[in-house]
Amino acid sequence: MQLKKITAIVGVFISISTLAGVIITFDKRWAHAEDLAKLEQRLDYKICIDRKNSIQDRLWKLEDRYGVFENMNQSTKEEYRELDQKKDELNCDQIVFVPSNFLKFS
Numbered sequence: 032m033q034l035k036k037i038t039a040i041v042g043v044f045i046s047i048s049t050l051a052g053v054i055i056t057f058d059k060r061w062a063h064a065e066d067l068a069k070l071e072q073r074l075d076y077k078i079c080i081d082r083k084n085s086i087q088d089r090l091w092k093l094e095d096r097y098g099v100f101e102n103m104n105q106s107t108k109e110e111y112r113e114l115d116q117k118k119d120e121l122n123c124d125q126i127v128f129v130p131s132n133f134l135k136f137s
Contacts, residue, residue, distance in 0.1 A: 086118045093114075
């Protein structure tokens with residue numbers, strides 16, 4: 032009789048441990064909402080910075096080719112002004128990072 036009780040207790044313990052392990056494994060398998068929000072913000076910031084760097088590179092190429100702004104022809108001046116305005120409009124620093132505990136549900 033004692034052996035059956037011990038066997039049953041060990042079996043229940045193993046079953047609960049296995050179930051807990053499966054739950055933890057599945058929980059870590061998929062991304063959580065907070066992780067996705069952080070990833071999305073980082074990606075938005077990276078895209079913004081890349082766009083700003085691309086515009087700056089184009090401005091530098093125009094400056095290297097034509098020198099000072101006054102030496103540029105009319106269409107190049109318009110392109111330069113347009114690119115400079117786009118660069119100024121990009122406010123990558125305004126991308127707000129959500130704190131890690133902001134999206135946690137209780």
